[in-house]
Amino acid sequence: MAMTPLQASAQEADTYRQLKLFGEVFERVRADFVEEVSDQELIEAAVRGMLNHLDPHSGYLDPDSFREMRTQTRGEFGGLGIEVTMENGVVKVVSPIDDTPAYRAGVEAGDFITHIDGEQVMGLTLSEAVDRMRGPVDSPITVTIRRGEQEPFDLEIVRDIIKVQSVRSRVEGNIGYLRVTSFSEQTTPGLEEAVAEIEAELGDDLQGYVLDLRNNPGGLLEQAISVTDLFLDRGEIVSTRGRHDEDSQRWNATAGDDIEGLPMVVLINSGSASASEIVAGALQDHRRAIVMGTTSFGKGSVQTVIPLGAEGAMRLTTARYYTPSGRSIQAMGIEPDILVEQATVTTPEQQRQRREADLRRHLDGEEAPETPAAPEDEEAVPEVILPEPEADGDEEAAEIIEDYQLARALDLLRGLALFNGRIVN
Template sequence: MAGVVAGPSMGVLTQALAQDSSRSDMYQLLKVFGDVVQRVRSEYVDPVDDKELIENAINGMLTGLDPHSSYMNAKAFKDMQIQTKGEFGGLGIEVNEDKGLIKVVSPIDDTPAARAGIKPGDIITALDGKTLVGVPLNDAVDKMRGPPNSKIVLTVKRQGVDKPIEVPLVREVIHLQVVKSRMLPGDIGYVRLTQFTEQADAGLKQAVRNLKQQAGGKLKGLVLDLRNNPGGLLDQAVAVSSDFIDQGEIVSTRARHPDDSQRWDAKGLDVLAGAPLVVLINGGSASASEIVSGALQDHRRAVLLGTKSFGKGSVQTVIPLPGNGAMRLTTARYYTPSGRSIQAEGIVPDITVHESRETPQSFGGDRESDLNHVLSNRGGTGTQALPPRTDLPAIAKQIPDKPPEGYPKFDPTKPDDTDFQLQQALTVVKAMAAQKSASAN
């Protein structure tokens, strides 16, 4: 009988000893941390601010985990809350930090950065001639923000350009117009979604209603433009997906602890009533944009056209620290309805079309997989979960993957004449509409 009891007892004892050893190691490391702080406070060449010292240490701990975990002091936390509501001050650039470099994820439409030609993948190396190399992301963002009408010069390193580019800008109060819409030829609607702020879902529904009225009550198809959309709120991504999918899973998240994993399903009605849908994506489409793209692709509700998306398949939880800002912590990976994790992989479009003839050169981390401390892709089914599409219109095979020689350079003021990807999307959605009409007759 003693032998029967001894097994579990030894197991419990071993576990307790391991926990004690772990606590002892932690206490020792905290002692080292305290010693370092004290040495810096007493011997650093200049006096240091205790609060700034500790905040830097906290931020270093979090940013060392992955590219999206970070600490926000009270001011940065307030700025983030303002931005998710759709209005903030600055230049209009979504940026990330990689290996000590500040990289542009995407410019925001109709902002100083977008009008000046800032591009996804640009590396901002200096502000007003002062280097940003090694400057923490939050500090860099603070430096780019400032009073409206104040001037600033960005020094940018760009793919395929040998010399740094100096970009003079004037700061503005950024009023995010997250939804833009217009009619395309043939009773085809166009909706551009620039970010997933609190207004995204409501704005999309209203845009579709307006387009239907312009089309005489019914749209023959829709192009949803998610290019250079860096993401935003998860609940808005779920709501926008539900605007086109009647039922079924939209996205699921898997956390460290199984009890914390979640799943979101579609609820509502397809606002297009089954009309054809083409979604435009590119390397600046990230996070919430990839949730929507992945759900629509898995459900075969839309045809994706463009280039592979950014590949940010992780969920960040903002945890307030009362009186001391908040921490943004990566708490889960998200998965498409078919079980794909697109973390560091991205969404591959059904029809690949590049925006220009130039082949992009790899520089500075163009996608999630290029970032420092990138979270691994784990637990998903991989791209093999999706069988080849058999529902694409025949014309899909004739769509060129890049513009022809002599095609004009993209001009945002003349998209109908210079946006090659949009023109190919229009060709595809028209063919889908004609196919649907023929099958109904």
């Protein structure tokens, strides 16, 4: 409903009163704070506070952080190799990046970093904490980790240049395994190359693919769309809805399926966020793939990076993502078609994993439609009873225990191959 001129005038007057309050506080701090603080520091702190108050993903990027962000999207950056957010005043690890110093040191998704080189993280902004974790290549850093109900412990990590190979692949019997660790500018070309190599190796014996998106924190929206388009022949991939109707956008698949309709299993877990959830949600809604694992993180919001003066930028949440059936990902995540927890050698007491819905000031989610719309002229995924995995010898059994979710995904694809009458060697 449009405001009357009187209401608009009253709102404008209230805004000026609030800006006057800001000016008064600014001048008093500038004049009377126990130590001298520059105008730039005060204004940047005010901007950070305003944006950080909105939701966990909006924020201010100073020139150094903005340059770092642009470097990350190109797939190469310096640091420890972790995707982080801020929660309850400390740094929370969304996921470690494969084959990076943090990953090799044993950092896990859901860990909290409470101290950096012995200094408390509490009281720092996320940008300040990230700055302290940066440093010269080959220099050590000690982070204090709080994990579940365990006593806090220290990890020493040696900083390195992080060159992210966003796509890894291999052959598992007659099945192609595709691991996507992030969505950078290198992802779609890397995935196309991996598919071509697997097809060349297996030829007509190829039975299907596992697309592994576990602990993938996301990345570029355009890459999530192009990756999904590799496996869809038609239909909507994702839509975004902002505050205003004119801000809504939809992206659709183009003709052509790079793997020619072969069965797919997509693996997700609580570390699969944002772009990963777009891919999993679209392939699930179109019945193009079976999603397996545990519920994803639930980051279904769109951040727009807006350059500001002096080479800085602001990251502002401007819209929500929706899957083709109209489901909101925000604070809900993608529920797998087949729930498979990751197995370990021991059976510890299960700890609840933190997700987007647990973050302070997270955007509310929206109820999903009662019945997700299935694309026309597509068959439903046949129900397959998974056989128990069999292992020949201790070595194979150990591998299955090490990655139980992948083992079950491979079993499912082999079962589908049998169901479809394919020859299994």
